[in-house]
Amino acid sequence: MEKYATMSFEEKRAELLKAAEQQGRPRGVSKQVEFEDEEIAELLRQYQEYQKNSRSTIVWAR
Amino acid sequence: MDEVYARTARSLSFEIIQSVRPFSNFEFIDDNFGDFWPLRRILSQVRQLGGQVITKELLDSPEDIREENEDIQKLCTKYNPSKSKVFRLGFFNTPIISASNIEKLSSKNFLGYAIIKRDVIPVTEGIINESMDCFRIYESVLKTGRHDNNYIKRLPTWMCVVHGKKFEIEGQLYAQQNGVSNCCAHVAIRTAAGAIRGYDISYRQINLWISKYREEHGKPYRPPGKGLANEEICYVLEQIGAKCFVGDYSKEHKTIPLVPYQKYIYGSIEQGFPAILFFGFENNDAVLSVMPRQYHVIPIFGHTFNEDTWVPDANIMYFPFRKKTKALSSDNWMSMFIGHDDNFGSNYCIPQTYLEPIRLCPKELAPSECLSQKSGVAYAIGTLPGRVEMDPIEAEIIAADLLPPVLEKAPKRYSPWRSRLQIYMEHELLVLRPLFVTGAQYQKHLRKIKGWDNRQQLSKDVINILKIFAKDEFWMVELSVPELFSANRRKIGELLLWANKKPDISRKFESFCLARIPGCFAFFEGMQENKPTFFYWPVEIKDHVQLYDCEKEK
Numbered sequence: 001m002e003k004y005a006t007m008s009f010e011e012k013r014a015e016l017l018k019a020a021e022q023q024g025r026p027r028g029v030s031k032q033v034e035f036e037d038e039e040i041a042e043l044l045r046q047y048q049e050y051q052k053n054s055r056s057t058i059v060w061a062r
Numbered sequence: 063m064d065e066v067y068a069r070t071a072r073s074l075s076f077e078i079i080q081s082v083r084p085f086s087n088f089e090f091i092d093d094n095f096g097d098f099w100p101l102r103r104i105l106s107q108v109r110q111l112g113g114q115v116i117t118k119e120l121l122d123s124p125e126d127i128r129e130e131n132e133d134i135q136k137l138c139t140k141y142n143p144s145k146s147k148v149f150r151l152g153f154f155n156t157p158i159i160s161a162s163n164i165e166k167l168s169s170k171n172f173l174g175y176a177i178i179k180r181d182v183i184p185v186t187e188g189i190i191n192e193s194m195d196c197f198r199i200y201e202s203v204l205k206t207g208r209h210d211n212n213y214i215k216r217l218p219t220w221m222c223v224v225h226g227k228k229f230e231i232e233g234q235l236y237a238q239q240n241g242v243s244n245c246c247a248h249v250a251i252r253t254a255a256g257a258i259r260g261y262d263i264s265y266r267q268i269n270l271w272i273s274k275y276r277e278e279h280g281k282p283y284r285p286p287g288k289g290l291a292n293e294e295i296c297y298v299l300e301q302i303g304a305k306c307f308v309g310d311y312s313k314e315h316k317t318i319p320l321v322p323y324q325k326y327i328y329g330s331i332e333q334g335f336p337a338i339l340f341f342g343f344e345n346n347d348a349v350l351s352v353m354p355r356q357y358h359v360i361p362i363f364g365h366t367f368n369e370d371t372w373v374p375d376a377n378i379m380y381f382p383f384r385k386k387t388k389a390l391s392s393d394n395w396m397s398m399f400i401g402h403d404d405n406f407g408s409n410y411c412i413p414q415t416y417l418e419p420i421r422l423c424p425k426e427l428a429p430s431e432c433l434s435q436k437s438g439v440a441y442a443i444g445t446l447p448g449r450v451e452m453d454p455i456e457a458e459i460i461a462a463d464l465l466p467p468v469l470e471k472a473p474k475r476y477s478p479w480r481s482r483l484q485i486y487m488e489h490e491l492l493v494l495r496p497l498f499v500t501g502a503q504y505q506k507h508l509r510k511i512k513g514w515d516n517r518q519q520l521s522k523d524v525i526n527i528l529k530i531f532a533k534d535e536f537w538m539v540e541l542s543v544p545e546l547f548s549a550n551r552r553k554i555g556e557l558l559l560w561a562n563k564k565p566d567i568s569r570k571f572e573s574f575c576l577a578r579i580p581g582c583f584a585f586f587e588g589m590q591e592n593k594p595t596f597f598y599w600p601v602e603i604k605d606h607v608q609l610y611d612c613e614k615e616k
Contacts, residue, residue: 009560035467047455
């Protein structure tokens with residue numbers, strides 16, 4: 001397991017695919033996936049922008 | 063014995079008090095400590111836990127108490143620490159006739175403790191406006207979780223000594239402020255530190271960090287009893303080792319805020335990390351006070367779950383988050399927060415809709431366009447392990463984005479749930495629940511889950527290939543539907559996102575590890591012409607399975 005410690009995330013994903021293909025199980029299928037909805041991607045951008053300004057100081061709790 | 067802490071220090075006297083009915087907690091408190099609300103709350107909890115005996119010890123001067131006294135004296139030079147007295151109350155669920163019986167007891171008999179301090183503090187200009195002679199709870203830990211629907215995770219364990227004998231108690235530390243060398247924020251941080259690190263933190267250390275922060279940021283000195291700011295609280299939590307993600311409701315909002323504050327709180331407590339709620343209330347003495355509104359913070363560390371909650375579609379109208387993710391969050395079934403309030407006592411249930419966020423409307427908006435709410439939640443501070451780069455709200459958004467297209471391409475022959483889920487997606491009724499897990503924990507979970515027939519299980523060689531990620535940390539976003547999630551505590555699948563990777567908004571799937579859906583895993587193969595390709599790998603479970611931490615079914 002030490003060999004995985006130095007792998008990048010992408011290398012680990014590739015290793016996972018290789019391990020799955022090498023198993024003697026029914027073969028899987030590859031499919032291309034489409035994204036149509038941009039609203040959720042925009043939500044992530046808005047949330048990250050919102051978080052950048054979330055440490056304002058105007059009040060003190062006592 | 064450890065003389066550093068009042069909970070483990072040597073005592074100068076020892077008394078056994080039989081506390082079964084007709085013993086009156088009210089009379090005991092009035093006779094020994096006067097009008098003392100938080101102690102009434104503590105003793106009423108002990109009664110509910112089946113308490114039969116209270117032990118009372120007068121303590122010598124443990125180091126943490128001496129430190130507090132020194133710090134009070136620096137601020138109030140006329141303070142005389144010799145007038146300070148400290149008692150330790152222990153609570154037991156079994157009869158104790160004599161001191162020698164204590165030795166035979168185990169931690170199973172121990173319900174918790176309370177350290178009570180009396181302080182006599184004179185008026186000091188700029189520090190305290192009225193002299194103080196009262197008792198307060200310096201600290202208390204009680205056994206929690208007496209209700210099945212209470213969820214408090216990662217409870218710290220505390221060592222307490224009673225008449226020389228050590229006992230252990232699991233629970234969240236509660237403390238009251240003294241209003242001089244500490245305030246509500248200090249005690250909330252102290253509760254949080256216990257939950258984050260599993261051990262205590264001193265008020266002096268908190269104040270040292272605050273001084274450093276103010277010096278580095280050019281902020282003026284402010285006596286500790288006068289309060290801490292939101293960013294100061296976050297700074298101290300980060301020194302303790304947490305990462306904070308904050309919902310800020312203190313500014314003008316032209317529209318309803320993007321994310322409900324409850325998500326910041328739930329996102330933390332569902333992982334067993336504490337959150338801090340920072341809210342304002344109108345000062346009743348507003349006419350005389352220069353501060354018409356005051357702010358208070360309380361630590362939150364658990365929640366209750368109501369499986370029969372009606373989750374109305376009004377959610378869609380109320381917050382943009384729900385409208386855009388087109389999915390239900392699991393926090394909808396959370397009915398109450400569990401937390402402490404230093405003014406009133408420990409382990410309270412607070413309805414999650416009791417407080418609304420502050421809404422300060424810009425002047426250009428007519429009142430009908432923005433109903434202002436001046437008292438309410440100013441900040442919601444969630445905490446996570448310091449190394450985490452993605453917060454649970456981001457994880458939920460990414461899962462809501464990725465899961466439907468990944469599900470839609472899963473071969474229908476792999477499971478009848480494929481078609482069923484399409485209907486739930488169209489009605490925007492998928493339920494998402496983000497959980498922080500390691501790869502090893504995920505593997506352990508996969509070994510335990512079974513399909514509804516109680517026979518379908520993942521084979522060992524399937525689970526084994528995931529050893530590649532055993533040491534990694536993830537957001538596992540569980541996917542379910544309302545009927546399965548709340549009543550049966552089951553799910554359809556999950557998606558794993560690397561938690562130590564900053565989430566990208568570009569949809570390059572850099573955070574995506576894998577998804578497990580009925581009948582198959584989905585692994586990311588790569589991008590072709592800017593479109594992602596997934597490899598669907600058939601596996602044994604074609605059905606719904608238990609939620610994480612709900613693997614043992616009735």
